[in-house]
Amino acid sequence: MEQGNELIVVKNMAKTYKLGDMEVNALRDVSLTINKGDFVAIMGPSGSGKSTFMNIIGCLDYHPAKGEYTLDGVDVFKMNKDQLAELRNKKIGFIFQSFNILARTSAIENVELPMLYNSSVDSKERKERALAALKSVGLAERAGHMPNQLSGGQQQRVAIARSLVNNPLVIMADEPTGNLDTRNSYDIMEIFQDMNDKGITIVMVTHETDIAQFAKSNILFRDGMIVSNEIVKDRKIAKLEIPKLPILDKNDILT
Amino acid sequence: MKILNLLKIAYRSLTKNKLRVLLTMLGIIIGVASVIAMLAIGQGSKQNIQASMASLGINSVMIFPGSSNMGGVRMGAGSYSTLTQKDAEVIAARCDFVTDVTPVVSKSSQIIAGNQNWHANVTGALSQYFSIRNLTIAQGNIYTTTDERTAAKVCVIGQTVSTNLFGAGNNPVGKYIRINSIPFKVIGLLAVKGQNTFGQDQDDVVIAPFATVMKRMLSTLYVNSILASATSEKDIDKVKDQVTTLLRIQHKLTPADQDDFTVRSQADIANTFESISNVLTILLACIASISLIVGGIGIMNIMLVSVTERTREIGIRMAVGAKSRDVLFQFIIESIFISVLGGIIGITLGVIISMLVGKFGGWPVVITPESIILSFAFSSAVGIFFGWYPARKASNLNPIDALRYE
Ligand SMILES: Nc1ncnc2c1ncn2[C@@H]1O[C@H](COP(=O)(O)OP(=O)(O)OP(=O)(O)O)[C@@H](O)[C@H]1O
Ligand SMILES: [Mg+2]
Numbered sequence: 001m002e003q004g005n006e007l008i009v010v011k012n013m014a015k016t017y018k019l020g021d022m023e024v025n026a027l028r029d030v031s032l033t034i035n036k037g038d039f040v041a042i043m044g045p046s047g048s049g050k051s052t053f054m055n056i057i058g059c060l061d062y063h064p065a066k067g068e069y070t071l072d073g074v075d076v077f078k079m080n081k082d083q084l085a086e087l088r089n090k091k092i093g094f095i096f097q098s099f100n101i102l103a104r105t106s107a108i109e110n111v112e113l114p115m116l117y118n119s120s121v122d123s124k125e126r127k128e129r130a131l132a133a134l135k136s137v138g139l140a141e142r143a144g145h146m147p148n149q150l151s152g153g154q155q156q157r158v159a160i161a162r163s164l165v166n167n168p169l170v171i172m173a174d175e176p177t178g179n180l181d182t183r184n185s186y187d188i189m190e191i192f193q194d195m196n197d198k199g200i201t202i203v204m205v206t207h208e209t210d211i212a213q214f215a216k217s218n219i220l221f222r223d224g225m226i227v228s229n230e231i232v233k234d235r236k237i238a239k240l241e242i243p244k245l246p247i248l249d250k251n252d253i254l255t
Numbered sequence: 256m257k258i259l260n261l262l263k264i265a266y267r268s269l270t271k272n273k274l275r276v277l278l279t280m281l282g283i284i285i286g287v288a289s290v291i292a293m294l295a296i297g298q299g300s301k302q303n304i305q306a307s308m309a310s311l312g313i314n315s316v317m318i319f320p321g322s323s324n325m326g327g328v329r330m331g332a333g334s335y336s337t338l339t340q341k342d343a344e345v346i347a348a349r350c351d352f353v354t355d356v357t358p359v360v361s362k363s364s365q366i367i368a369g370n371q372n373w374h375a376n377v378t379g380a381l382s383q384y385f386s387i388r389n390l391t392i393a394q395g396n397i398y399t400t401t402d403e404r405t406a407a408k409v410c411v412i413g414q415t416v417s418t419n420l421f422g423a424g425n426n427p428v429g430k431y432i433r434i435n436s437i438p439f440k441v442i443g444l445l446a447v448k449g450q451n452t453f454g455q456d457q458d459d460v461v462i463a464p465f466a467t468v469m470k471r472m473l474s475t476l477y478v479n480s481i482l483a484s485a486t487s488e489k490d491i492d493k494v495k496d497q498v499t500t501l502l503r504i505q506h507k508l509t510p511a512d513q514d515d516f517t518v519r520s521q522a523d524i525a526n527t528f529e530s531i532s533n534v535l536t537i538l539l540a541c542i543a544s545i546s547l548i549v550g551g552i553g554i555m556n557i558m559l560v561s562v563t564e565r566t567r568e569i570g571i572r573m574a575v576g577a578k579s580r581d582v583l584f585q586f587i588i589e590s591i592f593i594s595v596l597g598g599i600i601g602i603t604l605g606v607i608i609s610m611l612v613g614k615f616g617g618w619p620v621v622i623t624p625e626s627i628i629l630s631f632a633f634s635s636a637v638g639i640f641f642g643w644y645p646a647r648k649a650s651n652l653n654p655i656d657a658l659r660y661e
Binding site for chain 2: 055060061062063081082085086088089090094096100101102103104105109113114116117118119123162166
């Protein structure tokens with residue numbers, strides 16, 4: 001493995017939540033390297049520490065964790081809150097199971113949001129890039145729609161467009177298809193594979209083995225530890241899988 | 256972080272939540288409007304008192320019989336008989352800072368003209384009385400020193416008396432009235448003065464030469480009061496001191512005796528009433544402040560109710576790269592906008608309410624710039640504090656905790 005190719009390097013990461021007297025060892029001893037261009041699916045039973053791990057490597061958790069974490073060559077655990085915000089803005093795109101897009105805010109304004117916190121983008125460029133991102137997830141026509149006018153799958157695609165818009169190095173997705181049906185899930189996987197083909201690294205948590213089959217490698221968590229890390233053998237390609245799905249309603253098909 | 260982006264973020268957030276913005280503003284509007292209206296009413300009554308005090312003659316000094324600090328049962332100044340015409344003459348002769356002096360007697364009397372009758376207070380005083388009391392003549396003349404010397408049966412009457420005896424708009428000068436059956440010739444009509452602060456009609460008076468009232472109507476040696484005017488406002492205290500010294504000698508009081516008279520300047524009385532009116536103003540301001548605070552609590556309520564939604568919103572913003580201070584600035588800009596707009600609407604409303612009170616309530620109102628600045632500053636502080644406090648708490652949260660906030 002080449003040195004310059006490592007994007008995420010985690011060494012002996014451990015995390016303990018304290019709830020009064022009780023201590024929960026959510027992560028015990030996790031070491032992992034993810035290279036640029038990887039597409040990793042993290043699996044494991046509920047409570048095994050997947051989300052805890054994602055939140056730490058996604059710089060969403062300011063509370064300290066033990067161990068070392070390097071993202072794109074920088075030591076994340078040595079950064080202050082503002083620097084972490086900057087990292088999230090420029091290098092990381094986060095996608096959640098519950099979409100987490102702003103209510104009463106149009107699709108395009110949601111996608112513009114990360115660029116409002118990025119002072120190097122002017123308003124003209126912001127509009128153009130937001131539209132381009134929406135187009136890349138197939139929602140160009142829905143730019144002016146409010147979240148309550150969009151289906152779950154469409155809302156998740158708005159969230160993906162938002163995560164893409166600052167050209168991140170890595171997309172981190174915690175159960176991105178957890179609230180979606182198979183068709184919508186596969187559509188999301190198609191977008192992920194496209195992005196991955198363009199060089200964006202993807203780390204995704206999922207409970208569904210068929211969704212994990214779209215990734216390049218699968219990591220299994222159990223009790224706060226990694227128990228296996230395997231290359232996916234018969235990797236599924238979303239473009240080929242979608243046509244095989246049974247058609248329930250013509251309107252379900254993306255145009 | 257570009258200021259323009261912050262403004263854009265705040266603007267978008269405000270337009271997305273119009274109802275919340277409106278409800279928040281309502282608290283401020285009501286608070287500001289009530290403070291302005293209350294202070295305008297309070298201030299109005301204060302200026303009203305000052306104006307009517309000034310119309311009584313701001314330089315005047317009054318001397319009443321009886322001590323202001325006599326123990327036991329108080330009968331009120333004026334019930335005692337200690338002052339005489341001689342006292343007034345001594346003050347006029349010996350007091351340096353006095354321009355005019357007059358003894359004053361009065362008697363409540365039945366007044367008849369033709370088949371009309373009226374009841375009024377008849378005042379007997381020297382002609383200086385008119386200048387001391389700032390009284391001006393609308394028709395005719397005041398009486399002369401000759402009238403005084405001869406105890407002439409002439410009088411000057413006020414507008415109310417004239418209207419009741421001779422009818423509105425009729426010139427009473429030259430006509431005769433009977434006071435306690437004694438015929439008097441009306442030689443002057445006073446200019447209208449209206450009510451004083453205490454609601455007394457200052458036009459319901461009959462003024463006649465001192466000697467006339469003293470000799471023809473009363474049979475007493477004592478006068479009700481002595482009225483003097485100081486050379487200027489700043490000499491009032493000197494006049495009071497000199498008058499006290501003179502009268503103590505005149506009344507042969509030993510150092511152990513208390514004064515058997517009371518010296519009051521118009522300014523003393525004005526001050527008393529001004530402090531009463533200040534208390535009133537403060538009271539009104541307190542009531543208004545309570546409404547401001549209630550408004551503030553309303554704002555906090557709305558902010559707290561929306562905090563779940565807002566906390567998640569903050570979590571989302573942080574997840575896509577907002578720093579704590581970006582979030583804080585957004586909330587401060589929002590709060591300032593709400594407070595300022597609410598304040599402006601509140602000021603407008605307060606001014607309108609004050610003017611309506613002034614117009615239909617018959618109550619004088621004065622809107623001062625201070626009250627506007629005060630209520631505006633206070634409401635802004637309340638609005639910004641209550642709006643900003645929950646946001647500050649949220650912006651210090653861990654992004655993932657904000658995102659998961661239930
Ligand atoms: N904020 C927290 N405070 C206390 N304990 C927590 C917190 N978050 C997670 N935990 C605990 O840490 C452990 C790991 O939780 P985590 O959310 O990482 O699991 P997970 O693998 O994502 O599970 P799932 O598949 O259900 O999402 C669990 O036992 C959980 O109860
Ligand atoms: Mg989880």
